[in-house]
Amino acid sequence: xxxxxxxxxxxxIEKRQSVAFWCNPISGxxxxxxxxxxxxxxxxxxxxxxxxxxVDDSQLPKDRFSAERLKGVDSTLKIQPAKLExxxxxxxxxxxGGSYEQYFGPGTRLTVT
Amino acid sequence: xxxxxxxxxxxxxxxxxxxxxxCTYSDRGSQSxxxxxxxxxxxxxxxxxxxxxxxxxxxRFTAQLNKASQYVSLLIRDSQPSDSATYLCxxxxxGGSNYKLTFGKGTLLTVNP
Numbered sequence: 001x002x003x004x005x006x007x008x009x010x011x012x013i014e015k016r017q018s019v020a021f022w023c024n025p026i027s028g029x030x031x032x033x034x035x036x037x038x039x040x041x042x043x044x045x046x047x048x049x050x051x052x053x054x055v056d057d058s059q060l061p062k063d064r065f066s067a068e069r070l071k072g073v074d075s076t077l078k079i080q081p082a083k084l085e086x087x088x089x090x091x092x093x094x095x096x097g098g099s100y101e102q103y104f105g106p107g108t109r110l111t112v113t
Numbered sequence: 114x115x116x117x118x119x120x121x122x123x124x125x126x127x128x129x130x131x132x133x134x135x136c137t138y139s140d141r142g143s144q145s146x147x148x149x150x151x152x153x154x155x156x157x158x159x160x161x162x163x164x165x166x167x168x169x170x171x172x173r174f175t176a177q178l179n180k181a182s183q184y185v186s187l188l189i190r191d192s193q194p195s196d197s198a199t200y201l202c203x204x205x206x207x208g209g210s211n212y213k214l215t216f217g218k219g220t221l222l223t224v225n226p
Contacts, residue, residue: 031212033213040218041218041219042117042201042203042216042217042218042219043157043201043214043216044216045213045214045215048213056213089156091156091157095212100145100147100162100164100205100212101147101159101162102147102159102214103159104149104156104157104158105156106155106156107156
């Protein structure tokens with residue numbers, strides 16, 4: 001079974017530029033999560049999707065971050081404009097209905113200069 | 114604010130010893146508990162899940178849960194240098210489809226040959 005796929009793996013941008021990350025969850029996993037992990041910290045949930053609907057985006061900085069999950073499969077997370085403090089690893093995770101276990105993709109390491 | 118607390122470490126043990134990792138959580142409504150292993154530069158990997166009080170063993174790993182004390186631990190027996198990683202404790206409260214994890218900051222474990 002293929003795991004969670006993410007791209008790109010690395011991205012370097014200047015502040016005030018925009019960036020987008022892509023995630024494809026494990027096949028059949030209806031729930032998809034985006035996390036932000038700053039160096040030395042645990043992952044912090046940004047947004048949760050159930051199929052193509054948003055379940056929880058309470059910790060998403062909506063003035064600059066947006067996310068969508070069209071057709072209930074893959075998802076994109078966008079930052080516009082980026083700030084220095086957005087430098088982090090952005091992790092996508094998915095979960096199948098009936099299970100509590102989340103599985104992570106390899107992440108995208110973002111550096112904002 | 115629901116919190117998950119872990120000693121940041123580093124925890125250093127000799128090869129072959131038992132490594133003991135601890136985690137406390139603040140929300141008594143928490144129902145599911147997980148341990149993730151994260152190697153440097155990699156994404157979190159699920160290694161143990163536990164849902165009821167007591168012990169759960171899987172190979173060299175044992176998870177222990179005490180809901181009354183709001184405490185969960187991970188024991189690694191016969192520690193190997195390949196176990197050197199950051200161990201993240203994650204706790205969830207399920208509320209219908211709004212099921213999400215809160216992570217601790219992680220404990221860095223070093224196993225010395």
